[in-house]
Amino acid sequence: MKRILTLVLLLASFGAFAQFVNGGFTPVSTAVNEQQESAITSDGTGGYVMAWRDRRKGTGSADSSDIYVQRFDGNGNMLWATNGIPACTAPNVQQLPKVVLCKTSTNQPRIMVVWQDYRAKVGTTTYTKIFCQAFDLNGNPQYATNGVEVADCNGTNNIYPDAVPALNGSRVVFAYNRRYDPDAYGNYFVQAINPDNGTTLFTGNGTRLASGIDMFSRAILLSELEGTQHIQVAWAMLGASNTPGIFAQRINPSNGSKVWAANLAIQASGYGATSFELKGDIVAWSQEKVNSQTGTDIFAQKLNADGTAAWTTQGAAVYVGPGTQSAPKISRNAFGETFITWNNLYSQGNSQYELFVQKLDPFGNRLFGTDGQLLSSNTGNRLPNVLEQPDGGTISISMTGSNQNRLLVHRLSRDGRRLWGFNGREIGSAIGGYIWNGVLPLSLSGGGAVIGFNTSFGGDNVYAGKFNFCETPPAAPAVATQYVELGATATLTATGCNGTVNWYDTNHQQGVIVGTGPTFSFTANATATYYAECVLDQCASLTTGAGQARVIIRSVQSGAWDQPATWNCNCIPEALDQVVVMPGHSVTLPTSYTAHARELRQEGTLQNSANSELRLSY
Template structure:
């Protein structure tokens, strides 16, 4: 059962001792993968693409003086480390920690956000821009974007997909955005008193230099706003209302200048459980699907943690978890919605997970062919399945095992340019956290691009 107040965010920063290894080629076995490091810090595995078939990621570690340092590494398409066996230090002069995933630029490099403590009781949110060779493009430890009394709750840093990046955050009832170009210069800012934004911040670049923002207000409503590449609100100043009682929104592009939103809604069954809903808004903010949203599943059981993926035709494939009151287990299911807002598969969704234990969705990414790759875990194993546009599973066995390790946490995924995906995870044992990464091909082959 989903209890109100369940949240998907977490941030833990602690002192660490880090050991890095030179990254070899990707692994073809679920029992092995690229070990990036071992550390006592509770890490978050985070990816971005390098735009050339590889991936860039960052993590927390220690430098030679035992100071907290943000490290980054780039793996090429073959899984070979490009920035040395231990990665590169993003903040060699100032102790700090990662704050969100690296974000790609237009030339094989990345913007890497991080934060540092500033006496007294303040945090400096900063960003460094590194090129494809791991060389810093901004002076020193990067530029400061924000000075705040707390971090790690409601800031989102994302690429604008035009060579720049955006920082989105809200504080004291106001929504704020800063846009920077490749040189780190702030091009524009946005500050507005949107209706009491409080939590569950979701963002999506609009592909033209602007951003869609969605959030849950303190009155439990779900609202959204579109800010264009000039820093101007496209929709009404109060945002567009999606739900009067919802939480945990997510966003996918619709391919036509608008966006598709999913969230958990409590209108049907009271305060303890939620159902998955979706809505499509066009570029002008007009609702294109059912008034007040489209219910994704006809099941009366609880759904939670929705992950929408564009189907490339104006609709979306949505992965989600759903409690099963007959088996007392949690399933992973997927549903496709047409551009007109019609459910294309069974009203209960397509079952992906195994029926013998509870499974929990972690993410979904596009496969580049109008379908999706859905990831989930059982706590001891990580699974994935590719579903095509007709709802047919593409990999055998039906629930492909990506890794078999106890105490899996902080799973991160990223689609690759060949129709497959990168994936990374943490394993915690005896107060030591190990970070692993691997990839799976469009055909379901581990450690392969074919």
């Protein structure tokens, strides 16, 4: 039995982190067979909507997949029918849905789903089209059963449509690939949908952006530009009758006209067609190395309003170095800065992936050094996605584990500090199967965020996870210093926390959890420091309380104070140490030497030399 599940998680704002609420998953759909290819959007009321490809009615070549949709409130509770409601159950294959929040001409909210559709068939030949369906917030479909046709792809199959709201949600703009007779290759088009009735708004097939698209060039992305009514478009081409590369254009969604007189060539050589990203007016991509070197590097470009490149001609270098870089993701902040997170495959044979992030200033200059900031070196840490944060930082969520069956979350401050540890924090326990194609994060208007992802657990399934941001993290616990004999058991005690205490072996930003509870015990083989954080109502303290277990230092032989061999710790006593000169031992303070201790118990002999002294700090 296949399931779509939702999980409820909490993330703390400004550096705090929390675990699962109630510690588990809640099923969203228990329909048979696979659910996959999920998409997500806000519902405009603090909740969210997910759409997916669904195989519940069969897995054969005919009638093999439909499109379903479900709405959730801000706490992850389902608001529509159990197992979701159908957007389309027409014959043959429906796939690759996109879901968009929009509104009618009377300002009524609508959830629009746009998908690739193979219901049209002549003989044994299927013809790809683009269909859409809209729902009100109660889950009532607004158009004809199984949706309405909004584009004919004319025999092109590699469509991969993208869709975004435009003009404050009063229309939905989508991009698709259409064969343009007599050209045997595809052509990229953009078209707009009227949420009132599902009719198209641009003339004919829409606005043609580029022609001669190779059948494998299936990457075209749309992004709504803040502060303008325009839609930014970027696409990749592998060749055919055009020069391969990445290109861009802006569209006026009122009438479909091109804003720029000519398409902007962002990058025109050596491009891998599945590794580029568009966010507002920033494009990031992976690019083959020069001089026949193996691997790829990461570049980025800012697009000016007049259709020119804002940064260097070939783009700003995000990372140029060893390994194969891929899957760049972009987040922006209010300071005009751009975070770009990506994968670095540094060992081809062993699939050793690292996760890096770089920050660019408004002029394309690197701010995190030449190589960027290493976020995680976990094996198989792949396919990140990102969320902007109001403090100017970014959150990255990625797959990890040898089977790609775990999720890690990383929070980076604006100045580049890893606030959730060197390798981030794992979200829950390992998921059965492996995660497909990364994760889909979405910030919610009511606060917090949600992520969606596909997994092969029990077949193919779709999950979603709700995050809340902690408004008032608890204070860090207080931990008193303890004095203990060498080799004895030391127990540190944290006070001032009404929740759960986590103990770290180093500071809060870099440490790993070594214990949980108000006390932490260990064998004191040397003086050691541990750090305690407080987790209350799923929010963690921003800092930690540091506590030490200091070994009581005893002489093991006669000798000089400044010689480690004189003492049981094989160290030199410091200002916070309790020191004991044992019976029968004579310890000498060297000439012109200042010794330090918190307190001294003299059971043997302490001898001074010229200009020597012992300073006690108790």
